[in-house]
Amino acid sequence: MFKEEALGVIRKAITEEGLLASAQQRDNYARVWARDSMMTGYAGILAGDDAVVKGLGLSVFTLAKQQAENGQIPSNVIQGKASFGTHVGRTDATTWWTAITCEYLKVSENRAAQEQLREPLYRALSCLKTWEYNQRGLLYSPLGGNWADEYVTSGYTLYDNVLRYWALRNVSELYEDEELKVLASEAKVLIQENFIKNGSGTAKYHQTAYEKASAKPYFWAALNANGYDERFDLAGNALALYLGFELDLPAFSDFLTEISGRFNHWMLPVFHPVIFPGDEDWRLLENNYSYSFKNRPYHFHNGGSWPVFLGWLCLGLKRQGMYNIPERILAQYEALMQEKGNHFSEYYSTDELLPLGTGQLCFSASGYLMMIHEDSLPSNNDAL
Structure with a gap:
């Protein structure tokens, strides 16, 4: 019913730098945001829209050009100037860019671009690795560190860890990297074992907190040193389902x-x-x-x-x-x-x-x- 209108909105937001957040192109929305442009571009891939996919490619390279020394991808870029966040950095800028850049490279079949982006993609994964902090496999996000930047979730969040798994999986498949494939598999197991009650008997990331947490029909929103945030995070659960995690x-x-x-x-x-x-x-x-x-x-x-x-x-x-x-x-x-x-x-x-x-x-x-x-x-x- 509204498909052509939806595609029209997105096409109006395509600029030389990539996909902006809104067709209105005003205020903070007249920027190439990592998470917005990557999700929008992925919708273009699903819709098979060449113009949107081209806009995604522009976004990919605009963000890559502003990648920080540590591998972090900017939250947004406007006229060549990058922002990595205001109060805190945005964990999901790097995860979204890494995962969806691989999706773009798959559909574009551009071998030169694939080689050009190999090093930035691996640097992004290296950055994400440092954000584990304890080197135990789960990504840690500060309060305000993802799309819900004015909300209350923080720590080992479901949303950020599922995205990090997608990033690992996609890079491992794109570059046929067996070591990354193992890391992706391990990340998936960690999420599956630590964000929902199960009878596996395996050791948990925070055993005491896990034992005290209530069983829910969904994956919990986050784990922190002081216990679980048991609320329902629709985005995190949606992505988990899309990427093949198991729920009742x-x-x-x-x-x-x-x-x-x-x-x-x-x-x-x-x-x-x-x-x-x-x-x-x-x-x-x-x-x-x-x-x-x-x-x-x-x-x-x-x-x-x-x-x-x-x-x-x-x-x-x-x-x-x-x-x-x-x-x-x-x-x-x-x-x-x-x-x-x-x-x-x-x-x-x-x-x-x-x-x-x-x-x-x-x-x-x-x-x-x-x-x-x-x-x-x-x-x-x-x-x-």
């Missing part, structure tokens, strides 16, 4: 249906439960912002619904053989855009379903393209 799918489906029933719609919150004033984590929210406070209950990271990560959830669910929920999410999103206008808004409040934030956002247009991507859909729709 009927239980996970029931959980998503329960959350939908609680909110009375399928614009699922990106983090759950919502944090309210007086809650223990509120103090971590109230001062963590750069320009204005956005994380009121049901808004932004604090229970807001982000179409880009609903798109990743749809991809992940379909790859795992679950098709009904993606159809419901797609129908809900299309109905909202028809009813409320403001197409491809940054996020929706989950209490009133208001389209909020920047409009014409490539993030959200990408999410829509992921929602409608049908390569994984079967000929019938009688699965979960």
